[in-house]
Amino acid sequence: MNKKRALVSLSLMGFISFYLVVGLAKPAYAMHIMEGFLPVQWAVFWWVVALPFFILGLRSLTRITEANPQLKLLLALAGAFAFVLSALKIPSVTGSCSHPTGTGLGAVLFGPLTMSVLGSLVLLFQALLLAHGGLTTLGANAFSMAIAGPFAAYWIYNLTIKFGGKDKIAIFLAAAIADLLTYVITSIQLALAFPAPVGGFIASFTKFAGIFAITQVPLAISEGLLTVLVWNWLQSYNPQELELLQLIKRGNGNESV
Numbered sequence: 001m002n003k004k005r006a007l008v009s010l011s012l013m014g015f016i017s018f019y020l021v022v023g024l025a026k027p028a029y030a031m032h033i034m035e036g037f038l039p040v041q042w043a044v045f046w047w048v049v050a051l052p053f054f055i056l057g058l059r060s061l062t063r064i065t066e067a068n069p070q071l072k073l074l075l076a077l078a079g080a081f082a083f084v085l086s087a088l089k090i091p092s093v094t095g096s097c098s099h100p101t102g103t104g105l106g107a108v109l110f111g112p113l114t115m116s117v118l119g120s121l122v123l124l125f126q127a128l129l130l131a132h133g134g135l136t137t138l139g140a141n142a143f144s145m146a147i148a149g150p151f152a153a154y155w156i157y158n159l160t161i162k163f164g165g166k167d168k169i170a171i172f173l174a175a176a177i178a179d180l181l182t183y184v185i186t187s188i189q190l191a192l193a194f195p196a197p198v199g200g201f202i203a204s205f206t207k208f209a210g211i212f213a214i215t216q217v218p219l220a221i222s223e224g225l226l227t228v229l230v231w232n233w234l235q236s237y238n239p240q241e242l243e244l245l246q247l248i249k250r251g252n253g254n255e256s257v
Contacts, residue, residue, distance in 0.1 A: 035134025047139030057117035078106030104175030106151035119146025153178035176224035
């Protein structure tokens with residue numbers, strides 16, 4: 001029965017992944033924030049804001065891998081999941097694009113600080129290898145996708161479980177809300193850097209958020225469903241690692257945050 005469920009889950013994962021991939025069309029430039037797009041002062045500001053989370057995340061990642069080296073493969077899976085999903089650029093309106101983020105799974109598994117490192121490395125490799133994002137804007141992109149999104153996913157997941165929600169509902173909400181919040185934060189970053197001549201920050205934020213909402217809401221739902229399928233697969237084939245992670249979280253209290 002477990003094997004049959006796993007095959008069904010893998011088939012659905014493949015279908016949703018195919019759906020996301022075939023949506024790719026002509027190149028579009030917007031998200032992540034591309035190289036050189038932010039004014040220098042804002043690029044530096046977001047680097048300064050993101051760097052402490054990355055340093056704390058390195059400490060968290062080091063503790064996990066040193067104490068439990070058997071979890072390295074699961075860490076690699078979380079990073080690869082984020083890399084693949086966030087590399088899919090789905091054309092939006094007015095020449096912009098949207099994409100899934102894939103950070104909710106890693107945040108639930110290992111905590112948001114660990115995901116801040118994995119997500120930042122994902123963004124770095126995408127900037128260097130795929131010209132998706134940039135180095136000067138890496139701080140801003142890391143804060144929205146690798147920090148704000150994972151923290152939201154972690155809190156939503158734990159709040160849902162705390163109030164009696166099932167783990168699959170919690171995983172879905174964590175992944176979907178992390179995806180949406182990433183774009184809310186990015187819209188804030190762009191609005192701060194480029195306030196509208198009339199209406200200022202509010203008008204600019206409304207414009208940026210409205211552009212991405214058209215495609216990002218269905219993408220967030222799709223990412224939530226895909227993350228649930230991956231979670232089901234992990235429960236079928238990696239139950240020992242998941243149980244170990246639960247023991248680590250209970251033993252460390254809030255340290256995983």
